[in-house]
Structure formats: C-alpha cells, structure tokens
Amino acid sequence: MKFSEEKKASIKMYILEKIDQQTERLSKHVSEELGISQNTVHSYITELLDAGIIKKSKRGNYELVTNVLEYTMKRSEGELDHDTYAYDTYLYPRIQHLPENVEHIWSYGVSEMVNNVIDHSGAEQLCLVIEQNYLFTRVILLDDGIGIFKKIKDHFSLATLDDAICELFKGKLTTDAENHSGEGIFFTSKMMDAFFILSDGKVFAVNKYENDCVIDLDKWERGTCVCMSLSNFTNKKAAEIFDQYANDDGGFFKTRIPIKNIFDRSPVSRSQAKRVCNRFEQFKEVIVDFEGTEWMGQGFAHQLFVVYAKAHPETVIKPVNMNEAVANMYAHVLESV
16 A cells, blocks of 8 residues: 555554654554554665664664764853854754744843853853754753742842742843843743753742653753753744733733642642742733642632732733642632622
8 A cells, every 4th residue: 555645644644653652562553543554664664774763772773863962161261251152153043944933932032041041151161962853953052050949049149049949930020120021931941842940959840740851860960951942843933922911012911820830739828829929920820830739728718819800900810721739629619709
C-alpha cells in the first residue's frame, strides 16, 4: 500500500514521538496503533536512521539524536551589552530553518531572559546551552549574579522567597519600573511548552509536575538558571499569546494564577489568600486556576472571593478548573454575600 507524502510524514512523526517517550516494543506498538505492518514501520525507522534523526541505543531501542552546544558570554568583554546578542549569534543559526512562528517565539523569549540578566542580575558571566533534536529545541541560561527570587524579595520587602515566586506568576512585576514593564517572564512562560526558573534552591515552573529540564545544580552555586523548551513544530504564535491577556489597546489586563504551582498543599488560610491576591488590582481580570487542587479552606475562599472581591470590584476574579470539593467551598462562601 502506497501512502501519500503527508501520511508518511505523519507516521514518521508518530514514531519519533514514541521514541522520545521511550515506548517499549516500538515497532509492534506503532504497527498496532496505526494499523500498518511491522515491516512498514521498520522501513520508516531505517529512513530515520539513515537521515541521522535517530540512533540505536541498544537492540530494538532507539533515541533521538540530540545536539548540545554551550557558549559563555562575559560582561567585561561586551557580550552582555545587548539583549539580542545571544539570540542573533548563537541560537538563530540553529533555528533559522524552523517555521517563522517558532523563530518569533524564540526571539522574544531569549531576548527577554537575557535582558533580565543584563539589567537585574549584576552577573559577570552568562552560560547559554542549546539542546536540539528533530522534535524540539531547549535553551538553558545560567548566570552568576544575584538570584532572581532574592532580588524580588529584597526589592519589594517580601517575607519569603516563596512570596517572590508567587508574584512572578502574576506578571507586571519589575524591580526597575522606569525601564521595564515586568511582562517578559509572564509572556515567555506562556509561549514555551516548558519553562522553569531555578534559584536559591527554589523553582518557578509553569507546570509543577513536569520534569522537562534536568539541571546539574552542583555545577553552579549562585545566580539563576532559566530553562525553556519548545516544539520545533508548534502552532503557537507570539501575537496570539499576547492577545489572550491584552485588550484592544495592547494593555496587559488579564493574568492567570495556577494555585497548584504556588502551594504544596491545598490552600486553607486567609494569609495564603492575601499572598495570592496581592497586586490583583493591577488587572481587570484574574483567572484563578484550581487544576490539580483537591480542596480549599473556608478562610482562603472567603478572603479571596468575598473580602478581596468586595474591596476591589473593578477586578473580576474568575475561578476555573474546580473539582467538586473546591466548587462546593466556592459556592458556600458566596452564599454569605
């Protein structure tokens, strides 16, 4: 049976995804899932081997061929004078063959993260690591400056590093308001498939339960590590991400708070709610995402959805992804209004 070029490409992509997921008995699995013979699967695997896209790891198993490049930039040598230098010099040559929407996302994300290092970290050195295979590109930035969470905590006189991380999720946060909007981390984290910041033993992660970025923390004792990963075939567009959180005038009016990323356990207290809703008044709409949260306490719910909401009627607080227990507590506190 002859397949169209589009179907062939689709089959190969499926095989690559299963290799990336380390699927056991690969050819049998693909054969059964796609309804094609194992001989056909083997022929596509051979093509991928010949193209240098995959390699054998052991008998019957394969892995994606991943290229790793590492570069070091120093402030004293003028390599941290411009926020586009790292992207233009090192990353763009590696992704220029990818679709335009992918290139736009990387251009924005890397430039924003490097700009943070230049203007806020005080770092002398920035290490850039690029990991790339056929499916995705990952960029890791490690600087030797003051840690980002400590910088935010000290600047805003916050009680803990966890409070600083909580503020980062909201956006519109900057220690240099005259020169920065505080939007870079917020929008970059939304554009990437995976986004992590590690500093001072703490982690800011878009998805708390992913482990997409493994860093050997023994190699560095201070500073900040940013890890970003994006599919080489993503359909995401930078402009569409901005539009989700901006109004017709281009203003950053909406934010999203993932509760599971902020608290290790279900939130219960008024003090926890006060942490969450700090600076909500800077937004017209706040989406509070309860995905992965099993329950919330009456004090937390009442403070957030009743006390704060009454004091700030100009800000709409919208809960989403509530399970039955969370929804019942939400309904319970609203009955007291």
